[in-house]
Amino acid sequence: MAREQLIAMAYHWNEFDDRAALAFALSGKVAALLARSVERRGTALLAVSGGTTPAKFFAALSREQIAWNKVIVTLIDERFVPASSPRSNAGLVAANLLQNAAAAARFVPLYHEAASIEDAARADNEELKALPWPLDVAILGMGGDGHTASFFPDADTLPTLLDPASPRIVLPVHAVSAGEPRLTLSAARILEADFVAVHIEGAEKRAAFDEAMGPGPKKPIRAVLDAAPVPAEIYWAP
Template identity: 45%
Template structure:
């Protein structure tokens, strides 16, 4: 097992630590080992575990590393932080990504709760999705978020029409319908867990690659402007432990 590097406190003092690795494969392995440990502990204490993951290209090696970890997978529930409103046969579907790279081998025994439910539009699918999400064993044991080059996380985009609703701590429900973002993001409607739900976890982890993203994260931690840089919802709070895994 690779040892984690010594934590470095981020500028706002709210983050648990910054874990670095020399390359993406090593980082993915390290993150998988930590997440697996959290899930084992959750199952031992409560009989089940809830893991919330993100899509995109960055988590693929992490998914593949986690899928090989020895876990009581049948007691693990996996869901997504967000989803493009596309069937899981579409190449841009996050559910397709999870099934192809995480739910393999023994990990296929995990219960997967996708966010897309076939409704014509995310807003029309929200009632059924909310009913599904409310039955999950919250708080999550681990929520893993990425970040786009524009500072978005999950499908919460800077200055988006639905962002104020999504960021509200008093917002109803657990998810929000998201209008199609502009390119280079995949320009299709989406659904995203709201900020209150993303923070309804025992451990938050950010998985980032590239110096530009680390610089942007530090800027978000310094400004705490959630409208301009939604990832600030994770780094500008003190209620949930937040660790950053970066290479």
């Protein structure tokens, strides 16, 4: 099969006229999937990303009328900073998603005060074993360098982070471009999700995505999409 055909199978492209329309569509899709999971197994597990991109999506999702008291929300990745830090993904989620109807959800953070990022990752790994895996929904973002989750191109353990057979749930990340140590779900746990979406916005992110999916060295976002057992859904708006 030609390389172009393989790339086409790696994802489905969903394009919207504006970011409000994207937020409405993605929140509706995610809410329906969570409600279906609650009906099927009595609970639902959602992992979301941080950054500035998902704020509108979080606000829309927070108003969806589903059984949020049966939904568990965790993070795809987190900086090694407390929730009070402006760089905390947990803080972003608390301020934008865990509001309105979604205030009833249970939130499981990745950051815990610890002597090192390695200690924090080991503690997370044990604590998160109790969650109802696999993920029902994983919402990824993407940086201009082609990273997703905290799978940075210059991470010193990138092959371990991307290992689709890894037994780990949470792993520590050291990368100069990350700015500070990170905690991330392993690619193995993300790839097990029933639904994986990549939420990107703006012309620069689209260009970065197109570059990552083109020829040349494989960037982390491409590695994740290529390894996904079912095509991921890309949600983009200008």
